[in-house]
Amino acid sequence: MGRLVSIPSTWELLVRDSRPALFVLPAGLIIGAITVYPILYVLWLSLHERLLIGNVSRFIGLENFARLWNDARFWNALGNTLYFTSVSVALEVVLGLAIAMLLHRAFKGKGFMRAIVLIPWAIPTVVAAKMWEWMYNGDFGVFNYLLGAHINWLGSAAWALNAAIFLDVWKTTPFVALLLMAGLHTIPKELYQAAKVDGASPWVTFLRVTLPLLRPLLLVVLIFRTIDAFRVFDTIYVLTGGGPGNTTETLSIYAYKVLFQTLQFGYGSTLAVTVFFLVGLITLVYVRALRAGTT
Amino acid sequence: MGNKHLHNGLLAFIVAGCMAVAGCTKEPPPDPNTITITFKHSKLFGDPAALQTLIKEFEREHQGIVFHTSKEPGIRVKDETLPSSSDEQHQFYVINLEAGSSDFDVFAIDVIWVAEFAKAGWLRDLSKLLPAQDREEFFRGPVEAVTLDDRVYAIPWFIDAGVLYYRKDLLAKYGGVPPPRTWGKLVRIAADIPKHDIWQGKQYEGLVCNVLEYLWSSGGAVLEDGKVVIDSPENREALKVMVDLVRTYRVTPDLVTTLTEEPSREIFGRGKAIFMRNWPYAWRLLEQDGSPVKGKVGMTVLPHFPKHPSAATLGGWQLAVNKNSKHPEAAEQFVAFMTSAKAQKHLGLTVGFQPTRKALYEDAKLLAAQPALAELYKIFQRARPRPVSPYYVLLSQAMQSEFSAALAGVKTPEEALSALQSQMEQILKRHK
Known part of the structure; x- marks a missing residue:
């Protein structure tokens, strides 16, 4: 009697086992070429003194990182970035949640309102920033006109970074509201009914039902927004270019100036690598929090 | 119908033919060796x-x-x-x-x-x-x-090069005085009238051009024989005057820290200022039909500090x-x-x-x-010319930051210039 099942040869096994890997290979190569390679290259560059001006190129190990540590401009930019990120994200999440809950209720013209709310988010950032630059104009801007004030929005150290935050909040709150609205839809109505039967006040319902069930989505929103805000570039570049006196210079703007205005590729890469690791760190913290919440 | 199709087809054929041999353009065919x-x-x-x-x-x-x-x-x-x-x-x-x-x-x-x-x-x-x-x-x-x-x-x-624009009509009303030759005189006229003195104070290359005109016209310098000499008494005094224009004399509005060339021209063009530092290009725009200040504008050398010649930044x-x-x-x-x-x-x-x-x-x-x-x-x-150095863009980056910090009141002129001195020295040292 012949065998009923043919036993595959080692070769066949090898091919069969590696088949999934082969299918993934093209995608892997593309991702490797466009993501992994540049990241590694920037890492490599960050260990070099490389200047197009003067045509300098030499390996200097961690010297750039030592320079970064003693660079007052870097710490200033980091401080600005952290301030911008924390204030704008906090405002966006609070306002976004309020708007989402408002729009979640049934009322006439709800569809229309939802569409209207999204407009700021739909406008390209550079265009919005240019618009706001005019509105902030200290001479004939609409904000000073409405307030009857003479505030030097973009030219004073006290206001400039806050002015950029207002713009970011205006522009991105709709995005947060949209995501949270989707989250609100997933909460079963029965839970609200049950809360009502138990005699819970609206505030208690919000704290005990809405917030816990929105938690995973809130964390996702926070991850998105924090990373985005941390890398902020176009908003501020258009509004102030980093001025006055570097009071609105964030890490991305500083990196841009070092990389593309003064063409110091080595030190600029060091800055970029630092931003990369900081963003990685933030993500790690959030993902941990997300996991802790789900298990 | 059929006729029209034929007609269109023929037309397309002729156009295509023309494009193919390029015989329909005026130019003779280029010599291949050109x-x-x-x-x-x-x-x-x-x-x-x-x-x-x-x-x-x-x-x-x-x-x-x-x-x-x-x-x-x-x-x-x-x-x-x-x-x-x-x-x-x-x-x-x-x-x-x-x-x-x-x-x-x-x-x-x-x-x-x-x-x-x-x-x-x-x-x-x-x-x-x-x-x-x-x-x-x-x-x-x-x-x-x-x-x-x-x-x-x-x-x-x-x-x-940087020039001083002034309002002829306002100076005439002020007793027919000539345009100011010194910064002190400029301040006095602008404060008396009172109307603004406008320049470019945003953190960008234009700010460097503006500040250097004050520094140079006080006898100051940035580099001398390849050495950084920016933290000098002359420069401290000159930068302090710029800050005082905004904070003490208030002849320059504080929004100057947001101004580049075009917004400054716009303010002067609407008649809100008596003086403006800008480049010569603004002249034609201020004098064109429909400009509220047409015929009222004069252009002259920038003022200076006593005992030193006036200076203009070269572009x-x-x-x-x-x-x-x-x-x-x-x-x-x-x-x-x-x-x-x-x-x-x-x-x-x-x-x-x-x-x-x-x-x-x-x-x-x-x-x-x-x-x-x-x-x-x-x-x-x-x-x-601005400091002639192969590392000018690096030096300028530092100057933009520190000059702007002084104007915005983040640092005093003394602090800004001393920080600048060491930053610029470091740049030149690093790139020896």
């Missing part, structure tokens, strides 16, 4: 036809040209414009030149890049085109900016030849042609170009077309 040089520059003000006319003329004049090494049937010039942002142009040039590109032969560069590009070895030595005895024909500032170790790396093409464009150009001799010919008195005059008459050759400022026809040139002559003679 060499082509590429000219990169930023967009010129006004009618682009002015430059095209010159290029055509150059091509006509250079048919069958004989060079040392070759005889060419002709030279064609392809001109290509770059984005108007100065940063983007700088980036474009540096990236391409560093990579050894020969895609362009002749290019227009800002005064502040010449030293950098020359030091990097990207520019062809053009000393032959501008021998020592001919340098007198040009304004001193641009010649200084294009010269490194007594070699010339670009030929001045268009000159620019403008120079023509250089790419070291890797495949047709260096043709490229040199083109630079010589474009910077000649004839070409500069043509651009002066058509698009309001400010020539770099002094003699043209006595040309009756040009003066009739641009009456402001008479006054500009005096200003351009005082125009000083």
Whole structure:
């Protein structure tokens, strides 16, 4: 009697086992070429003194990182970035949640309102920033006109970074509201009914039902927004270019100036690598929090 | 119906045929041996036809040209414009030149890049085109900016410098006083009238141009024999005056820290200021029909501190030849042609170009077309280049930050200048 099942040869096994890997290979190569390679290259560059001006190129190990540590401009930019990120994200999440809950209720013209709310988010950032630059104009801007004030929005150290935050909040709150609205839809109505039967006040319902069930989505929103805000570039570049006196210079703007205005590729890469690791760190913290919440 | 289809088909056939043999264009087919040089520059003000006319003329004049090494049937010039942002142009040039590109032969560069590009070895030595005895024909500032170790790396093409605009009518009302010669006098007039003194105080390259005019006109300097001398008593005093214009005398509004050239012109153009520092380009726009200040504007040299001459920051464009150009001799010919008195005059008459050759400022026809040139002559003679250093862009980055910090009150002028001194020293040390 012949065998009923043919036993595959080692070769066949090898091919069969590696088949999934082969299918993934093209995608892997593309991702490797466009993501992994540049990241590694920037890492490599960050260990070099490389200047197009003067045509300098030499390996200097961690010297750039030592320079970064003693660079007052870097710490200033980091401080600005952290301030911008924390204030704008906090405002966006609070306002976004309020708007989402408002729009979640049934009322006439709800569809229309939802569409209207999204407009700021739909406008390209550079265009919005240019618009706001005019509105902030200290001479004939609409904000000073409405307030009857003479505030030097973009030219004073006290206001400039806050002015950029207002713009970011205006522009991105709709995005947060949209995501949270989707989250609100997933909460079963029965839970609200049950809360009502138990005699819970609206505030208690919000704290005990809405917030816990929105938690995973809130964390996702926070991850998105924090990373985005941390890398902020176009908003501020258009509004102030980093001025006055570097009071609105964030890490991305500083990196841009070092990389593309003064063409110091080595030190600029060091800055970029630092931003990369900081963003990685933030993500790690959030993902941990997300996991802790789900298990 | 069928007839119409046939007609359309025929028409399409004829058009296609024309395009195929290119027989329907006016130009004769180019000689296959004609060499082509590429000219990169930023967009010129006004009618682009002015430059095209010159290029055509150059091509006509250079048919069958004989060079040392070759005889060419002709030279064609392809001109290509770059984005108007100065940063983007700088980036474009540096990236391409560093990579050894020969895609362009002749290019227009800002005064502040010449030293950098020359030091990097990207520019062809053009000393032959501008021998020592001919340098007198040009304004001193641009010649200084294009010269490194007594070699010339670009030929001045268009000159620019900071000027003081003033309101003639308001000064007349104020008792017919002449425009102020000192900063102190400027403050007094502006405070008395009272109307603003406007300049460019945003954190950007223009701020450096503005501040240097105050520093230089107080006898201060930035670099001396390659040494940083920015933290000097003269400079501290001058920077303090700028801060005081805003904070103490209040003749300059605090929104000056947001102003670049165009917003300043806009404020002055609406009649809200009596004085404005700007570049000469604003003149035509202030004097055009419909401008509220038309006929009321004067232009003169910037004020200075007592006992020191007035100074203006030099701007403008120079023509250089790419070291890797495949047709260096043709490229040199083109630079010589474009910077000649004839070409500069043509651009002066058509698009309001400010020539770099002094003699043209006595040309009756040009003066009739641009009456402001008479006054500009005096200003351009005082125009000083920003520190001529291969690392200027790095130095400027530091200056922009610290000057802006002083104006915004983040630092005192003393703190800003002492920080700047050590930053600039470090930049020069690092790049020895």
